[in-house]
Amino acid sequence: xxxxxxxxxxxxxxxxxxxxxxxxxxxxxxxxxxxxxxxxxxxxxxxxxxxxxxxxxxxxxxxxxxxxxxxxxxxxxxxxxxxxxxxxxxxxxxxxxxxxxxxxxxxxxxxxxxxxxxxxxxxxxxxxxxxxxxxxxxxxxxxxxxxxxxxxxxxxxxxxxxxxxxxxxxxxxxxxxxxxxxxxxxxxxxxxxxxxxxxxxxxxxxxxxxxxxxxxxxxxxxxxxxxxxxxxxxxxxxxxxxxxxxxxxxxxxxxxxxxxxxxxxxxxxxxxxxxxxxxxxxxxxxxxxxxxxxxxxxxxxxxxxxxxxxxxxxxxxxxxxxxxxxxxxxxxxxxx
Numbered sequence: 001x002x003x004x005x006x007x008x009x010x011x012x013x014x015x016x017x018x019x020x021x022x023x024x025x026x027x028x029x030x031x032x033x034x035x036x037x038x039x040x041x042x043x044x045x046x047x048x049x050x051x052x053x054x055x056x057x058x059x060x061x062x063x064x065x066x067x068x069x070x071x072x073x074x075x076x077x078x079x080x081x082x083x084x085x086x087x088x089x090x091x092x093x094x095x096x097x098x099x100x101x102x103x104x105x106x107x108x109x110x111x112x113x114x115x116x117x118x119x120x121x122x123x124x125x126x127x128x129x130x131x132x133x134x135x136x137x138x139x140x141x142x143x144x145x146x147x148x149x150x151x152x153x154x155x156x157x158x159x160x161x162x163x164x165x166x167x168x169x170x171x172x173x174x175x176x177x178x179x180x181x182x183x184x185x186x187x188x189x190x191x192x193x194x195x196x197x198x199x200x201x202x203x204x205x206x207x208x209x210x211x212x213x214x215x216x217x218x219x220x221x222x223x224x225x226x227x228x229x230x231x232x233x234x235x236x237x238x239x240x241x242x243x244x245x246x247x248x249x250x251x252x253x254x255x256x257x258x259x260x261x262x263x264x265x266x267x268x269x270x271x272x273x274x275x276x277x278x279x280x281x282x283x284x285x286x287x288x289x290x291x292x293x294x295x296x297x298x299x300x301x302x303x304x305x306x307x308x309x310x311x312x313x314x315x316x317x318x319x320x321x322x323x324x325x326x327x328x329x330x331x332x333x334x335x336x
Contacts, residue, residue, distance in 0.1 A: 004028070004029065004039055004040055008025075008028060008240070009028075010234075010237075010238055011023070011230075011233060011234035011237040011238050012234070014237065015230075020122075021114070021116075021117040021287060023230075023233065023283060023287050023288075024117070024286075024287040024288070024289075025037070025237075025287070025288050025289050026120070026121050026122060026287075026289075027121065029289070031121075032121075033121055033289070034109070034133075034134070034135060034136070034139040035109075035139050035140060035143060035289075036109055036120060036288070036289025036290055036291065037240075037241065037242050037243070037288060037289050037290040037291070038140060038143055038145065038242050038243065038291065039242075040191055040192040040240050040241075040242040041143065041145065041146070041147045041192045041242050042192055044191075044192065045147040045148055045190070045191065045192030045193060045242070046146055046147055046148075048147075048148040048190065048192075048193075048312075049146065049147050049148035049149065049313070049314035049315060050314055052148055052149075052312040052313050052314055052336060053313060053314040053335040053336060054310075054336065055336055056335065057304065057335070057336055058333055058334070058335045059298075059300055059301040059304070059313075059333065059334045059335075059336070060297070060332075060333060061104065061196075061296045061297050061298055061301065061330060061332035061333065061334060062103070062104040062296075062297060062329065062330055062331060062332060063103045063104045063202075063295060063297045065078075065079055065081075065103065066078070067103060067206065067297075068102065068103050068205075068295070069214070070214060070215060070218055071099075071102065071218060072217055072218065072221070072249055072295075073218075073221075074218055074219060076099040076101065076102050077097040077099055077102075078097065078102065079095050079096070079097055079098050079099070079102070080095065080096040080097045081093065081095055082094050082095070082096070100137075100320065100322070100325065100326065100327050100328050100329060101294075101326070101327040101328075103295055103329065104293075104294075104295045104296050104297055104329060104330045104332070105293065105294050105295060105327055105328065105329055105330055106137070106140065106243075106245075106291055106292070106293050106317060106319050106327060106328050106329075106330050107281070107285060107291060107292040107293075107294065107327050108135065108136070108137040108140065108291065108319070108325060108326055108327045108328065109135040109285060109286070109289060109291070110125075110128050110134075110135045110136065110137070110325075110326040110327075111281075111285055111326050111327055112276070112281050112282060112285050112286060113125060113282070113286045114282050114283065114286045114287055115264050115274075115282060116264070117286065117287070118286065119135065119286050120135060120285065120286045120287075120289045121135075121289070123135055128324070128326075129324060130323075130324040131323055131324045132323070132324050133323060133324070136322070136323055136324050136325055137319050137320065137321075137322055137325030137326065137327060137328050138319075138320075138321040138322060138323045138324075138325060140291065140317075140319045140328075141318060141319045141320065141321040141328075142321065144316070144318060145194075145243065145315075145316060145317040145318070145319075146314070146315070146316045147192050147193060147194050147242055147243075147314075147315055148190065148192070148193050148194070148312055148313070148314065148315065149193065149194045149195075149196060149312065149313045149314065149315030149334055150182075150187055150189055150193050150194070150195050150196070150311060150312055151196050151198060151298065151301060151302060151305050151311045151312075151313070152178060152181050152182050152185065152187075152195065152196070152197050152198065152311070153181065153185070153198045153302050153305065153306065153311070154173060154177065154178060154181050154197055154198055154199050154200075155198055155199055155200030156181075156198070156200075156302070156306060157177075157180065157181035157184050157185075158173075158177065158181075160184075163177075165199060165200060165224055166224065167199075167200065167201055167204035167205075167208075167224060168204075168213075168222065169222050169224065170222040170223055170224060170225075170253045170254055170255055170257075171224040171253060172224075172225070172226070172227035172228070172253040172257050173199070173224065173225065173226055173227055173253070174227045174229070174231075175226070175227065175229065175231050175232045175235045176231075178197065178226070178235070179235065185309070185311045186309075187311040187312060189239045189240075189241065190240075191240035192240065192242050193239075193240075193241060193242065194241070194242055194243040194244075194245065194315045194317075195239070195241050195243075195244050195245070196245045196246065196247075196293070196296060196298055196301075196315075197226070197244070197245070197246040197247075197251070198246070198247050198298050198299075198302050199224055199225060199246060199247055199248045200247070200299075201223065201224060201225075201247055201248035201249070202247045202248070202295065202297060202298075202299065203247075203299050221249070221254055221255065222254065222255070223248055223249040223250060223253065223254040224248060224253055225246065225248050225249070225250060225251055225252045225253040225254060226246075226251055226252040226253065226280065227252070227253060227257065228252055228253070228256050228257055228260035228261065228262055228278060228279065228280045229260075229261065229280075230261055232252075232280065233280070233283055233284065233288065236284065236288065236290060237288055237290075241290065242290075243290065243291050243292075243293060243317070244284070244290060244291075244292055244293070245292065245293025245294070245296050245330075245332075246293065246294065246296065247295065247296050247297065247298050247299070248294070248295070249294060249295065250279070250281070250292075250294060251280075251281075251284075251292050251293075251294060252279060252280045252281065254279070255277070255278070255279075256277060256278030256279045256280070257278070258278075260278035260279070260280070262278050262279060262280055262282055262283055263277060263278040264277075293317070293330055293332070296330060296332060298334075301313070301334050301336070304336060305336070310336065312336075313334040313335055313336035314334065314335040314336070315332065315333070315334050316332065316333050316335075317330050317331060317332040317333075318331040318332075319331065
């Protein structure tokens, strides 16, 4: 049974580290750790998840493979699905252009590094080849991921407060608003929980946009989400969250706000240009070692939670056990 949450420093203490990058969890889960904050999942968090499954009703949190079209990222393509037969009573298949982070997904610890400190635990990214094991997504699958889930319905809370969320812009949602939504639901985050934030973006994308709007999103990428801040990192870490997921493009708002503390000096002076400039991914994944779930289909789950005001459930996620994998479809299920 894990006891990490009892001995880990606070985020303020992480920021004072001199034996590792400030704000990092490097080495705290072991010198050769491969799974980061997923170490916080233990027997207690799993049993809390089981106890939260009262009705036995299950919800898939994955989009169909054709739901996102065209791609939300110019470097990713929709899958090309092929079916073949050896005879009239047989079918087999293969996929081309299978971008593992195209739809409902989990970002693994190979996905992104910090521009100054590199990848989680200081691993050399030259090791990140197909078939190699360092920070591979297959370690997540082997864990496996099963714990208590907590839904925070940000969009519903903001609507009730008369603060409609603008889905068509890169609106930044402060961690104070996230925390206020949690308190309004009277739900507590416990060590090892997986937290799922609902911004309502997928409902907007699937039901309120037209093809012209979707076409623009490929290159004009404006998405609401978490505001980039050290306060947000502190909230994620000090709540001992094992995995953070959301129903939007990147968890955080995109692009990063101009006052993001995560711009490099070169980006601030405009001597450097990066599509990832200022984003909080570069601290959450490589420094904290926390996996991120994106584009999770949680609207039906959120409706059920709102009906009986119960926002906890058993959450499982089963990434593909691809040795050397960077990310994976989430294959996530909630049972409540």
